[in-house]
Amino acid sequence: MLVSRRPVALTLAAATVVLAASTACSSSSSDSDPDSAAESGAEKEESGPSSPGAERPEDQAEDPAEGQAETEQQAAPEPAWDTSPSSIAAIGDSITRGFDTCGLLTDCPEASWATGTDAEVASLAAQLLGDDTADRVWNLAETGANVADLPAQARRAARHEPQLVTVLIGANDACAGDVESMTSVTDFEADFAESVELLRAESPETQIYVSSVPDLMRLWEEGSESMMARTVWGMANICPSMLADAGNRSEGADARREAVRERVQAYNEVLARVCAEDELCRYDGGAVFDYEFTSDHLSEWDWFHPGESGQRELAALAYEQVVANVTTKD
Known part of the structure; x- marks a missing residue:
């Protein structure tokens, strides 16, 4: 017998509160300083309209492809077989x-x-x-x-x-x-x-x-x-x-x-x-x-x-x- 495995977006409610506060502040500035209001409007046009739930740049999702590439780079190599074990x-x-x-x-x-x-x-x-x-x-x-x-x-x-x-x-x-x-x-x-x-x-x-x-x-x-x-x-x-x-x-x-x-x-x-x-x-x-x-x-x-x-x-x-x-x- 020869023989064992996000990006965070603001909630709608939180974003609405932020937007309301920003609008109130803009209205106050507009009443006291028309030039400032105009500048503020120009800035908004350049940056784009704000919308509830919009993500800040730092909150935006990471590119899945980039994440996968990074994971592959960090993955440990397969262990090599030692052809001359010592015990x-x-x-x-x-x-x-x-x-x-x-x-x-x-x-x-x-x-x-x-x-x-x-x-x-x-x-x-x-x-x-x-x-x-x-x-x-x-x-x-x-x-x-x-x-x-x-x-x-x-x-x-x-x-x-x-x-x-x-x-x-x-x-x-x-x-x-x-x-x-x-x-x-x-x-x-x-x-x-x-x-x-x-x-x-x-x-x-x-x-x-x-x-x-x-x-x-x-x-x-x-x-x-x-x-x-x-x-x-x-x-x-x-x-x-x-x-x-x-x-x-x-x-x-x-x-x-x-x-x-x-x-x-x-x-x-x-x-x-x-x-x-x-x-x-x-x-x-x-x-x-x-x-x-x-x-x-x-x-x-x-x-x-x-x-x-x-x-x-x-x-x-x-x-x-x-x-x-x-x-x-x-």
């Missing part, structure tokens, strides 16, 4: 924890595609940061996690204010006891969107790299011919929605597996859409889902999680996306 936090599930990569039924974070230190894996962190990753790398993923666990992980990651957060989630949401028990697309979107919103609110400058969910159907295709794989999947009850009765090729079994694949594709559409709404989020464009992994990339312990070579491929795919000059949003 990384990883959130997600057992894939990012390196479960069953180094040993049976155990996490192996040193072999994680995102934050591992194993030279054979060449993790994303190792490629971006080099060997000095102390206090600059945090693996907060949890074995067994699904998307409902992601907001809490995102909050923990935000406390470190990392320059980059990696996300790989969704396989466990599809790997339910049966098709009916898979996480709904609506719930998946709500939890993932909340996670992105939390990161953006609590660590505004953090970049987010989102991996697509791996193609579980390909996993079945690669292992279903192996007696060992089928036995392990059955005994350990691994991803029953896809892998149960792995040797069964009946129409009903095929329909079940296809339903799981369609749900994974729907999850990936959610990841792409939500990520596209955030200026500092990059989705892998389906790179992990489309990757044609083989049994050689799988754990020798469970034929499900990535082995060392599988973790290495995940790291390579992530690095390619993170250092790209153009953001992948689809």
Whole structure:
């Protein structure tokens, strides 16, 4: 499984009061000094007749075009993606924890595609940061996690204010006891969107790299011919929605597996859409889902999680996306 937006005019009453006062003053001047009255009349002709509610020059509306131009000039530029972040936090599930990569039924974070230190894996962190990753790398993923666990992980990651957060989630949401028990697309979107919103609110400058969910159907295709794989999947009850009765090729079994694949594709559409709404989020464009992994990339312990070579491929795919000059949003 390679896997949050005038000008003021005088009121009519106020303008009438001002006009009445002005008229009274003009009448008084006219009675006592005809020449002054004549001059006053000339001034009125030059300035134009006064009318109730007329706006003074300082009260006139600003030209909308000028206002818009000024707004555009003042608008902040879109934040630029940093292709060489100096700190990384990883959130997600057992894939990012390196479960069953180094040993049976155990996490192996040193072999994680995102934050591992194993030279054979060449993790994303190792490629971006080099060997000095102390206090600059945090693996907060949890074995067994699904998307409902992601907001809490995102909050923990935000406390470190990392320059980059990696996300790989969704396989466990599809790997339910049966098709009916898979996480709904609506719930998946709500939890993932909340996670992105939390990161953006609590660590505004953090970049987010989102991996697509791996193609579980390909996993079945690669292992279903192996007696060992089928036995392990059955005994350990691994991803029953896809892998149960792995040797069964009946129409009903095929329909079940296809339903799981369609749900994974729907999850990936959610990841792409939500990520596209955030200026500092990059989705892998389906790179992990489309990757044609083989049994050689799988754990020798469970034929499900990535082995060392599988973790290495995940790291390579992530690095390619993170250092790209153009953001992948689809």
